[in-house]
Amino acid sequence: MSEHQPYDHALKSLIGDRAAEIIPQLLPEAELVSEENIEIKRELLRADLVYLVQYKGKAHILNLELQANADSEMAFRMLLYHVELHLHYRLPVISIVLYLFEARVAEPPFRETGADEEEILTLHYRVIALWTLDAQEYVQKRIIGMYTFLPGMKGANAPLLLQAIKDLEQRFARPQFIRHLRRFKRILQRSNMVSAQDKQIVEAHMDIHYDSLVDEEAQEWIARGEAEGEVRGAQKIVVGLIEARFPTLTELAQERVTLIRDTGALSRLAKQVATVPDEMTASWLLNTFSL
Numbered sequence: 001m002s003e004h005q006p007y008d009h010a011l012k013s014l015i016g017d018r019a020a021e022i023i024p025q026l027l028p029e030a031e032l033v034s035e036e037n038i039e040i041k042r043e044l045l046r047a048d049l050v051y052l053v054q055y056k057g058k059a060h061i062l063n064l065e066l067q068a069n070a071d072s073e074m075a076f077r078m079l080l081y082h083v084e085l086h087l088h089y090r091l092p093v094i095s096i097v098l099y100l101f102e103a104r105v106a107e108p109p110f111r112e113t114g115a116d117e118e119e120i121l122t123l124h125y126r127v128i129a130l131w132t133l134d135a136q137e138y139v140q141k142r143i144i145g146m147y148t149f150l151p152g153m154k155g156a157n158a159p160l161l162l163q164a165i166k167d168l169e170q171r172f173a174r175p176q177f178i179r180h181l182r183r184f185k186r187i188l189q190r191s192n193m194v195s196a197q198d199k200q201i202v203e204a205h206m207d208i209h210y211d212s213l214v215d216e217e218a219q220e221w222i223a224r225g226e227a228e229g230e231v232r233g234a235q236k237i238v239v240g241l242i243e244a245r246f247p248t249l250t251e252l253a254q255e256r257v258t259l260i261r262d263t264g265a266l267s268r269l270a271k272q273v274a275t276v277p278d279e280m281t282a283s284w285l286l287n288t289f290s291l
Contacts, residue, residue, distance in 0.1 A: 015066075020032045030055045079123050108127060239257055246283075
C-alpha cells in the first residue's frame with residue numbers, strides 16, 4: 001500500500017470539511033461553489049479533490065492534488081485530469097499540486113514539443129510547496145482551516161504549534177477536535193520543518209490529549225453499539241475506529257469484521273483497536289482476532 005495513502009485519506013477529509021476556508025488560501029480570489037468529486041472514467045485514474053469554484057467572477061473547475069512524495073509522472077497525470085475534467089464539465093480547469101513534504105518538484109508548465117522544438121501543447125498547472133508557506137501568518141490571522149498543515153510549514157515551532165492545538169480545541173466540539181488532532185499529528189511526524197526538540201515537546205503534549213480523547217470517544221461508541229444490541233452497529237463501530245485511527249486498514253477491517261457476528265466479541269475488538277499503539281499492531285490484531 002502506498003506511503004502516500006495515510007496522508008491522502010486524512011487530508012482529503014480535512015479539505016472536504018474545510019474547503020470553503022482552505023481553497024481561497026491556495027487559490028486567491030477563488031470562492032467555493034460546490035464539491036464536484038467524480039471518478040474519472042479511466043482505469044486506475046482518479047483525481048484527488050475536484051471543486052466547482054468562482055474564480056475572478058467566472059466559473060472554473062478546481063482540481064487539487066495532494067502529494068506526499070516526488071512523482072516523476074505528475075505532469076502527465078495533471079494533463080490527463082485536465083482533459084477529462086474539461087471534457088466532462090466544459091469549463092476552464094485550474095490544476096494545483098500541493099506538495100506536503102520537501103521533495104524534488106517538477107516545475108510547470110508541462111510542454112510537449114515536436115521536431116525543431118515546435119510547441120505542440122502547453123499545460124499551465126500550479127505547484128504549492130507546503131514548506132515555503134509561513135506558519136506564523138496563518139496563526140496570526142487565525143485561519144483555522146490551514147492549522148493541520150502548520151507542522152509542514154516554515155517557522156513552525158513548539159509554542160506556535162501548541163497555540164494552534166489550543167485554538168483547535170476551543171474552536172471545535174470534541175469529535176471534530178479529535179479528527180483535526182489526528183491529521184495534525186500525521187503531518188508533524190513526517191515533517192522536517194520542526195526541530196527534533198520542538199517536535200518532542202509537541203508530540204508529548206498531543207499524546208496526553210490524543211490518547212485520553214480517543215479512549216473517551218471509543219467508550220462512547222462502544223456503549224452506543226452495545227445499547228443498540230445490533231451486530232451491524234457493533235461492526236460499524238469497529239470499522240469506524242479503524243478508519244479514524246488507521247485509514248489504510250479500513251478495507252481489511254471491513255473484510256474481517258463482517259466475519260464476527262457476536263456483539264460481545266466486537267466490543268472487545270473495539271476496545272483493543274482503540275488502544276493499540278500503531279498500524280502494524282492493529283493489522284496483526286485484525287488478522288488474528290478470535291472469538
